Amino acid sequence: MYKRLLDYNDGEELELVVLIKNSQLRHTKKGKLYLAMSFSDSSGEIRGNFWDANDQDAATFNAGTIVELDGKREEYQGQPQIKIYSLRVVGPEEGYDLRQFIKSAPEKIADMKEEINQYVFEILNPTWNRIVRFLLKKWDKRFFEFPAGKSNHHAVRGGLAYHTVSMLRDAKGLADNYSQINRSLLYAGCILHDMGKVLELTGPAATQYTTEGNLIGHLVLIDExxxxxxxxxxxDLESEDLLLLRHMVLSHHGKFEYGSPKLPALLEAELLHRIDDLDASVYAITNALQHTRPGNFTDNIMSQGGRKFYRPKTDESLGKAHKLE
Known part of the structure; x- marks a missing residue:
């Protein structure tokens, strides 16, 4: 039976073709060079260090390269990792496709598309409804294929749509509970808030920031x-409806230091910021816990202020969650 990257248990040796998702040249405390790497295939992602590396290794084994990995799965401080024996670059003549090595969101694209369209029907304001429909149609393929981030959260194929669907579900719960919420505005904000990432990021394989992403960023890109x-x-470009929608996307990071040019000044904008942060945090923490053995702490999660989270020895609820990355 063919085994994928995460199908191996600790102590098992492996030899399989994978994608280098990340690769950074670093120094040990003694000054020796090594590559801090992560590998992925359709089962998920796992890390490993390539010791005694040099500049040529860094140039050869960079992110986005398909390689044959020879090594052994081990555990280090409660986290799975690969002890690397050797790496070999796989050539294009060997017939592999980058898409074979990309983890996808845990829900089907067709199902997410149908669910998002149901929420669009509930956007009753004609200005917001028309703009949402127009942009969903314009960026349809990218929106449902792209990740929501390079590494922090929802960094999988379809992650942007999955993040959006999850936020819409949270938004529905809030709107059902608080009658003063403008449901149409909140739903429109959820759908559009991160759509600029179809221009900010390169795509689901070995995701990097585009020049536009680095120089402008997705908040301004979606406003444009x-x-x-x-x-x-x-x-009407002077209409208040258009102004409110623009404020939703421009303020959704919630703080100046997080990249928002304006702070939320609408109830729905404040809720959008909090829903966005909530969903990203739940995803990042859950993903880290799924890569941690019961009774151990996760690695430091940078998006959560560098905190570590504990996975209880008896943890039934985590087993019910979708497997993320």
């Missing part, structure tokens, strides 16, 4: 897309 859509749809 909203304005372009409004122009093409002949929507």
């Amino acid at each position: 897309q909203i304005m372009l859509a409004a122009q093409q749809l002949k929507i």
Whole structure:
């Protein structure tokens, strides 16, 4: 039976073709060079260190390269890792495709698309509804294929749509509980808030930031897309409805130091920020816990202020969660 990367148990030796997801040249305390790497295939991701590396190794074994990995799965401080024996670059003539090595969101793209469309029907404001429909159609393929981030959260194929669906479910719960919430505005904000990542990121394989992503960022990029859509749809560019929608996406990071040019000044904008942060945090923590043995702490999770989280020895609820990365 063919075994994938995460199908191996501790102590088992492995030899299989994988994708280098990340590779960074670092120094040990004694000054020796090594590559801190992570490998992935359709089963998920695992880390490993390539010791006694040099500049040529760093140039050869970089992110996005398909390699044959020879090594052994081990455990280090409660975390799985690969002890690397050797790496060999796999050539294009060997017939492998990058898509074979990309972990996908735990829900089917077709199902997420159908669910998002159901929420679109509940956006009753015509300005917001038309813009959301226009941009979903314009960026359909990328929106449902792209990750929501390079590494922090939902960094899988379809992760952007999965993050959006999860936020919409949270938004529905809040809108059902608090009648003062403008459901249409909150739903529109959830769908559009991260859509700029279809321009900020390169795609689901060995994800990197584009030049636009580095220089402008997804908050401003989606604001530009909203304005372009409004122009093409002949929507009044001075209308308050358009202004409110733009405020939703521009303020959704919640703080200046997190990249928002404005702080939330609408109830729905504040809720959008909190839902976004909640869903990203739950995903990041759950993903780290799933890579940690019961009775151990996770590695430091940088998106959570560098904190570690404990996985209880008896942890039935985590087993019910979707397997993430």
